[in-house]
Amino acid sequence: MSFVLHVDAARWRAAQDAAAARYPGVVPVVKGNGYGFGRDLLCAEAGRLGASTVAVGLYAELGPALDAFAGDVLVMEPFRARVHDDLARLDARQQADAGRGVHTVTSAVDLEALREVAPRARVVVEALTSMNRFGAPVAEVADLAHRADAEGVTLHLPLGTGHVEEISRFVDAAPDVRRWYVSHTSPGELAELARRHPGRELLPRVGTSLWLADPAAHEVRAHVLDVRPVGKGEHAGYRQRPLAPGHVVVVSGGTSHGVAMESPASAATPRARAVAVVEGLLEAAHRVTSPFTVGGRRVRFAEPPHMQCSLLSLPAGGAVPSVGDTVPVRMRLTTAYPDAVELH
Known part of the structure; x- marks a missing residue:
């Protein structure tokens, strides 16, 4: 357990409590890697x-979430007959758990297929928003919700604000639907929607703003596994890249932990595009800055990270760590798979 997410439990939970107060009726999202904390831990925190x-992202996450959480589990991935029919046949498991699993549908065809394999399945309808990913068009939502005897309608919105009018179009088009699950909607927008649509239950699905509300409440740390001095012209790693004088530092944490596994940048501004160009040039020159901080400064990879460890190039003159020391790792927790999560 040498690549560990350390969590200040009191501070982390205080941030959760504050976020939950801003989002009454919150539906915590516990999908994927559990935002670095793991889905089981987040299920326990949701209960707290x-x-x-x-809400989970995939059918594959449904069973474990039912085991870890005592309430309902909403699968946000829409049911597709040719993709999920075998999984839906496990609805007997859901019925044994008091029918706590809730399916998402976006079309009459998939609804009929779901009813064939899981006649008693609980259902919500997803509507097609400007996100343009999944969903039924606004003109079809009311009819599909009626046919499905749906418990509600879900709306997945883009990041940012300005969603009140779009959400209102769907609510107005389906006046008989009482429960609405909404994502990426600010507390102010929720308050305005409640004012405009009295009698509707607006349930915010929240992940990042709940679990990662206070970045200072958690830190990934890696152990130093080896340190050795190197001179000019020496080489290291699988690819035998030349090293600058200083030290090679071997640290825990590699691609299996999500190190250097970044999603494509949006580069939406001139500055962001310039940064992307510079980073590309540095990568081409084998001078990529790592997410590891040694001696108070970010250091470069000696070569791309390995599966479970990384080789770092520490220039001469810097503070040299010892084997067994820990160093902080700056990385996105949504792509992090630590060996352990320790709450302090």
Whole structure:
């Protein structure tokens, strides 16, 4: 357990509590890698917050979430007959758990297929928003919700604000639907929607703003596994790249932990595009800055990270760590798979 996410439990939970207060009726999202904390831990935290429902991303996450959480589990991935029919046949498991699994549908065809394999499946309808990913068009939502005897409608919105009018179009088009699950909607927008649509239950699905609300409450740390001095012209690694004088530092943490596994940058501004160009040039020159901080400064990879460890190039003159020391790692927790999560 040498690549560890350390969590200040009191501070982390205080941030959760503050976020939950801003989002009444919150449906915590516990999908994927559990935002670095792991889905089981987040399910336990959702229970601590008093949530009645959590949301997972995939059918493969449904069973473990039912085991880890006592309430309802909403699968946000829409049911597709040719993709999920075998998984839906496990609905007997859901019924044994008091029918706590909730499916998402976007079309009459998939609804009929779901009813064939899981006649008693609980259902919500997803509507097609400007996100343009999954969903039924606005003109079809009311009819599909009626045919499905749906418990509600879900709306997945783009990042940012300015969603009130778009959400209102769907609510107005389906006046008989009482429960609406919404994502990426600010507390102010929720308050305005409640004012405009009295009698509707607006349930915010929240992940990042709940679990990662206070970045200072958690830190990934890696152990130093080896340190050795190197001179000019020496080489290291699989690719035998030349090293600058100083030290090679071997640290825990590699691609299996999500190190250097970044999603494509949006580069939406001139500055962001310039940064992307510079980073590309540095990568071409084998001078990539790592996410590891040694001696108070970010250091470069000696070569791309290995599966479970990384080789770092520490220039001469810097503070040299010892084997067994820990160094902080700056990385996105949504792509992190630590060996362990320790709450302090």
